[in-house]
Amino acid sequence: MEGFETDEDILKFAIDREAKANRFYVALASRMADPEMREVFEMLAQDELEHRAKLELEVMKTGRVLSPEKAESRFEVSDEPAAEPMLHMDFKSALAIGIDKERASFRLYADWMLTVEDAERREMLLSLAEEEAKHKARLEIEYDMLVRNQ
Amino acid sequence: MEEFGSDEEILQFAIGREVAAHQFYTDLAGQMDNATMRLLFENFAKEELRHKAMLELEIIKIGTVVEAPEDVDSLDQTDVMVAIDPELGIDYKNALILAINKEAKSFRLYVELAAIVKDKQSRETLLSLAQEEAKHELRFEIEYGAAIKER
Numbered sequence: 001m002e003g004f005e006t007d008e009d010i011l012k013f014a015i016d017r018e019a020k021a022n023r024f025y026v027a028l029a030s031r032m033a034d035p036e037m038r039e040v041f042e043m044l045a046q047d048e049l050e051h052r053a054k055l056e057l058e059v060m061k062t063g064r065v066l067s068p069e070k071a072e073s074r075f076e077v078s079d080e081p082a083a084e085p086m087l088h089m090d091f092k093s094a095l096a097i098g099i100d101k102e103r104a105s106f107r108l109y110a111d112w113m114l115t116v117e118d119a120e121r122r123e124m125l126l127s128l129a130e131e132e133a134k135h136k137a138r139l140e141i142e143y144d145m146l147v148r149n150q
Numbered sequence: 151m152e153e154f155g156s157d158e159e160i161l162q163f164a165i166g167r168e169v170a171a172h173q174f175y176t177d178l179a180g181q182m183d184n185a186t187m188r189l190l191f192e193n194f195a196k197e198e199l200r201h202k203a204m205l206e207l208e209i210i211k212i213g214t215v216v217e218a219p220e221d222v223d224s225l226d227q228t229d230v231m232v233a234i235d236p237e238l239g240i241d242y243k244n245a246l247i248l249a250i251n252k253e254a255k256s257f258r259l260y261v262e263l264a265a266i267v268k269d270k271q272s273r274e275t276l277l278s279l280a281q282e283e284a285k286h287e288l289r290f291e292i293e294y295g296a297a298i299k300e301r
Contacts, residue, residue: 103281110277113265130257133284140285141292 010112011059017105018052021045024101028094040142044135051128058121095143102136157269161209164263164276167256168202171195174252178245187242190293194249194286201279208272246294253287256280 004010025045032038109129116122154160175195182188240248260280264273 106281107277110261110264110280113261126258126261129261129280130254130284133257133281134288136281137285137288141288 007116008059008062008064011055014108014112015052015055015059017108018048018055021101021105022048022052024098028098031091031094037142040138044138047131047135051131054124054128058124092143092146095139095146098139099136099143102132102139105132106136154266157212157267157272158209158214160263160267160276161205161212161272164260164279165202165205165209167259168198168205171198171252171256172202175249178240178249181240181245182242184242187245191245191249197282197286201282204275204279208269208275211271212269243294243297246290246297249290250287250294253283253290256283257287 004013022045025041025048029038029041029045032041106129109125109132113122113125113129116125152163154163172195175191175198179188179191179195182191257280260276260283264276264280267273267276
């Protein structure tokens with residue numbers, strides 16, 4: 001895959017993305033007055049943590065131990081704003097950023113699949129791609145509702 | 151996964167699935183007594199026709215004339231569709247479960263097809279359709295959650 005030398009590089013990059021996505025949704029959840037909406041974002045945050053755990057398991061399968069701090073410092077993701085500025089952003093913009101972020105995550109896993117032959121890892125990537133696509137869909141539904149009610 | 155000799159074969163295969171999906175939702179809509187539920191499935195049937203049109207456009211772009219769709223009954227639907235017995239009928243919740251499973255399989259199919267198609271634009275279209283099928287799946291899951299709550 002473009003920009004990556006090894007599968008391990010892609011794994012670390014993906015783990016970093018999932019950690020940032022988790023922080024993004026935690027920050028959004030903390031801003032929600034509506035308990036149902038808060039629950040939606042808390043669920044998305046939890047999903048991203050589970051994705052991270054799945055990816056870390058893949059790293060462990062290669063016999064390595066990954067230090068998250070090290071991975072995060074090595075792979076700066078330019079299209080992902082830090083969670084903190086989210087707190088000062090309006091909800092609609094935050095949803096739009098979330099949609100872009102989920103689309104990028106979906107593409108990461110779908111593109112990665114092109115390079116992977118191992119059936120088990122392909123299955124894992126397919127499952128992550130599906131969950132990210134559903135996250136995107138969830139945010140799109142919220143975004144459309146918000147626009148309709150404005 | 152089936153073997154394909156060309157991008158066109160991949161796209162034709164996907165078109166066949168969309169035709170079958172359109173028929174599936176039309177049949178489900180026909181089973182619903184409630185007008186809102188019927189409309190839900192009719193709208194999804196229309197969506198699948200729009201997907202078919204997107205795939206046909208990709209075939210046209212690669213310079214081939216799109217053939218008339220196959221008879222739906224002749225398509226291999228064994229891993230996606232479940233026959234609906236018109237005599238027995240189907241209740242709304244079971245219809246939603248069928249639809250959720252169908253969309254999940256369609257998502258996976260499109261990602262798998264995107265991984266083997268060579269034309270870049272066709273790949274983009276297949277990945278875009280995969281995302282739409284995931285959205286369908288989610289919408290059915292939300293409907294299912296609401297139907298369960300109403301019980």
